[in-house]
Amino acid sequence: MTTLVVAPLLVWLALAAYLFAVDRKLTALETSRQESDL
Amino acid sequence: MSAAILAAFLLVGPSSGFTMDGHGAKIIFFHVPCAWLASLCYVFAAFCSVRYLMQARQVGPQAADTDRKIAAYMELGMVFAVLATVTGSIFSHNEWGAYWSWDPRQTSIVIILLLFAAYLVLRGAIEDHRRRAQLGAVYTLVAVIPSVFLIWVLPRIVETLHGNANMAFGQMTGMFKPVLRFIVLPAFLGLFAWVWQLRVRCMRLEDSVHASLVSGVSNERTSL
Numbered sequence: 001m002t003t004l005v006v007a008p009l010l011v012w013l014a015l016a017a018y019l020f021a022v023d024r025k026l027t028a029l030e031t032s033r034q035e036s037d038l
Numbered sequence: 039m040s041a042a043i044l045a046a047f048l049l050v051g052p053s054s055g056f057t058m059d060g061h062g063a064k065i066i067f068f069h070v071p072c073a074w075l076a077s078l079c080y081v082f083a084a085f086c087s088v089r090y091l092m093q094a095r096q097v098g099p100q101a102a103d104t105d106r107k108i109a110a111y112m113e114l115g116m117v118f119a120v121l122a123t124v125t126g127s128i129f130s131h132n133e134w135g136a137y138w139s140w141d142p143r144q145t146s147i148v149i150i151l152l153l154f155a156a157y158l159v160l161r162g163a164i165e166d167h168r169r170r171a172q173l174g175a176v177y178t179l180v181a182v183i184p185s186v187f188l189i190w191v192l193p194r195i196v197e198t199l200h201g202n203a204n205m206a207f208g209q210m211t212g213m214f215k216p217v218l219r220f221i222v223l224p225a226f227l228g229l230f231a232w233v234w235q236l237r238v239r240c241m242r243l244e245d246s247v248h249a250s251l252v253s254g255v256s257n258e259r260t261s262l
Contacts (some may be wrong), residue, residue, distance in 0.1 A: 001151055005047045012039050019232060026239050035247060 042067070050213045054209045062132045067218060069125035069224035076150065077189045078230075079115030084182040085106050087175035091169050094172060103238075105171035108178055108239040109161060110196035114230065116154035130173065134199055141199040146188035153181045167245075 046067040084110045126144070127137040138144060139261040160177055164170035193200060 005044065008047075009040060012043060016039070017149065019236065022236055026236060026243070029243055031244065034102045 039225045039229055042222045045217045045221045050217050063129070063214075065125050065129050065132075065216070065220045069081070069122055069129055070218060072122035072125060073147070074223065075226060075230050076115050076119040076122055076147075076154075076240075077117065077185070079111045080178075080182050080185045080189075083111035083115065083178045086111065087178040087182075089177075090171065090175040094175070102167070103242070105167075105174065105237050106241040107243070108171075108174060109241065112135050112154055112157045112161075112178065113237060114234055116151070116158060118230075119147060119151045119154055123151065130199070139199065142196050143193050143198050143200045146192055149188055150185055153185060153253075166211065174205050 046064050047061065050064065057136060068130075086104050090104040090108060093104060126147070129146070130139065130141075131137045157174065157177055161170055161174050164173060
């Protein structure tokens with residue numbers, strides 16, 4: 001039962017961490033692009 | 039999503055109303071939202087396609103952005119349709135004894151997958167941005183008609199292994215239905231919205247980089 005709960009939780013947390021990293025990277029790129037446009 | 043996973047395993051007891059024992063039926067908590075989101079992608083993409091075709095006369099950032107939104111819906115629709123097929127096959131193996139049995143629901147998801155794939159192929163085959171966007175929007179509107187039939191009509195007029203489980207979640211008992219409806223589906227919808235907006239932002243950046251590269255090359259040519 002513990003494996004059943006922990007395995008999908010770990011997969012989800014890894015995916016969430018990856019998505020957060022993409023989000024932050026995108027925000028940084030958008031900011032630098034806006035600054036270079038100015 | 040963490041709450042959805044915890045609720046699926048801790049709030050809901052072993053499946054009752056299913057042939058399989060233990061916690062096997064809980065794959066439904068991942069299969070149903072994926073199938074649901076794949077269908078929803080078509081609806082959203084079709085809505086955006088109508089909007090795009092209304093905006094298409096004015097070449098501008100708004101129309102280009104609507105095109106990106108359609109593409110993001112179709113890409114994610116493909117991903118969720120693949121996930122629904124894989125999780126559905128596992129459920130089918132455990133519940134009905136075979137990974138694939140050409141049930142009308144299973145056949146319809148293959149056709150839906152092909153419709154999503156055809157959009158991506160069409161989009162990848164055309165270089166010109168405007169033409170690609172126009173054809174993509176028209177294709178999406180044409181493809182939504184068989185999709186609506188395959189998703190909502192066909193499984194209700196022919197006998198399927200899914201039985202009355204279509205949308206009514208007929209076989210589920212106890213906490214299965216409330217957890218699915220009020221925790222898991224909203225969680226997946228939130229995840230979908232998050233990934234979708236990331237994809238749209240990625241496409242915006244790709245297009246802006248591409249545009250500045252093209253203008254840089256043309257400036258170099260004029261200076262030469």
